[in-house]
Amino acid sequence: MITIRSGVSADQHQLLRLxxxxxxxxxxxxxxxREIIHDGLPSGNxxxxxxxxxxxxxxxxxxxxxxxxxxxAGRWDVYLIAVSPASSRRGVGRLLMGGMAERLDEGMHxxxxxxxxxSGACAFYERLGYEPVCxxxxxxxxxxxxxxxxxxx
Numbered sequence: 001m002i003t004i005r006s007g008v009s010a011d012q013h014q015l016l017r018l019x020x021x022x023x024x025x026x027x028x029x030x031x032x033x034r035e036i037i038h039d040g041l042p043s044g045n046x047x048x049x050x051x052x053x054x055x056x057x058x059x060x061x062x063x064x065x066x067x068x069x070x071x072x073a074g075r076w077d078v079y080l081i082a083v084s085p086a087s088s089r090r091g092v093g094r095l096l097m098g099g100m101a102e103r104l105d106e107g108m109h110x111x112x113x114x115x116x117x118x119s120g121a122c123a124f125y126e127r128l129g130y131e132p133v134c135x136x137x138x139x140x141x142x143x144x145x146x147x148x149x150x151x152x153x
Contacts, residue, residue, distance in 0.1 A: 001055070001056055002053050002054070002055060002061065002090075002091070002092055002095055003053070003054050003055075004051055004052070004053055004095055004096060004098075004099035005051065005052060005054065006049070006050070006051060006052075007040070007041055007050035007051060007052045007063060008041065009041050011041065011050075011052055011060060011063075012037060012038075012041055014059070014060035015037045015041075015050075015052070015060060015063055016034060016037060018060055018061075018062070018063070018082060018084050019033040019034060019037070019082060021084055021085055022082050022084075022085070023085070024118065024120075025082075032080075033080055033082065036048065036050075036065050036079055036080055037050070037065075040065050047067045047068065047070070048065055048066075048067045048079070049065070049066055049067060049100075049103070050063055050064070050065045051063060051064050051096055051099050051100060051103075053083075053087075053092045053095055053096055053099075055087075060084075061083065061084045061086070061087035061092055062081070062082060062083035062084060062087055062092040062093065062096055063080075063081070063082060063096065064078065064080070064081040064082075064096040064097065064099070064100055065078075065079045065080045065081075066078045066079060066100050066110075067079065069111070074105075074107065074108050074109060075108070075109045075110075075111065076104060076108055076109065076110045076111070077110075077111050077112070078097075078100070078110065078111070078112035081093060081096055081097070081112075083096075093124060094128065097128055101153040104153055106153070107152060107153075108152070108153050109150060109151075109152055110130075110150065110151050110152075110153055111133075111148055111149065111150050112125060112130065112148075112149050113146055113147060113148045113149065114146075114147055114149075115140055115144055115145070115146065115147070116135065116144065116145035116146070116147050117143075117144050117145075122147060122149075125149045126149075128151070129151055130149035130150060130151045131149060131150060131151065132147050132148070132149055133148055133149065133150045134146075134147070134148040135147050135148075136148075
């Protein structure tokens with residue numbers, strides 16, 4: 001059984017270890033994830049919310065970081081979602097996205113973006129009912145578009 005709960009400072013070591021196991025993350029992605037974890041865990045007043053997924057043994061198997069978009073009422077951004085390779089394709093990502101949606105007021109707009117080359121992430125967001133609303137050509141590199149997905153929860 002997987003439990004979704006708010007991240008706490010004591011989760012930092014497991015979160016950082018999990019980030020290191022994600023092969024889809026480039027070195028820059030991992031560094032950004034470390035910064036988000038470092039900034040997001042100490043306080044809910046910094047604009048970040050981190051939820052973690054833990055198994056029966058309290059081992060961390062995934063997390064999501066999201067926050068309100070400044071100057072945009074009722075709009076939220078998913079900054080990062082990651083699931084350990086051992087827990088991949090077991091519904092952990094769906095539970096994390098659902099846990100986030102449950103914590104937001106009804107009618108909130110949620111945005112998440114990814115590389116157009118990451119077909120797995122694109123398919124995942126679409127299965128959850130997120131729709132592609134914007135494509136920025138060659139955003140990350142030549143031939144690597146940024147796709148923005150949106151959903152009202």
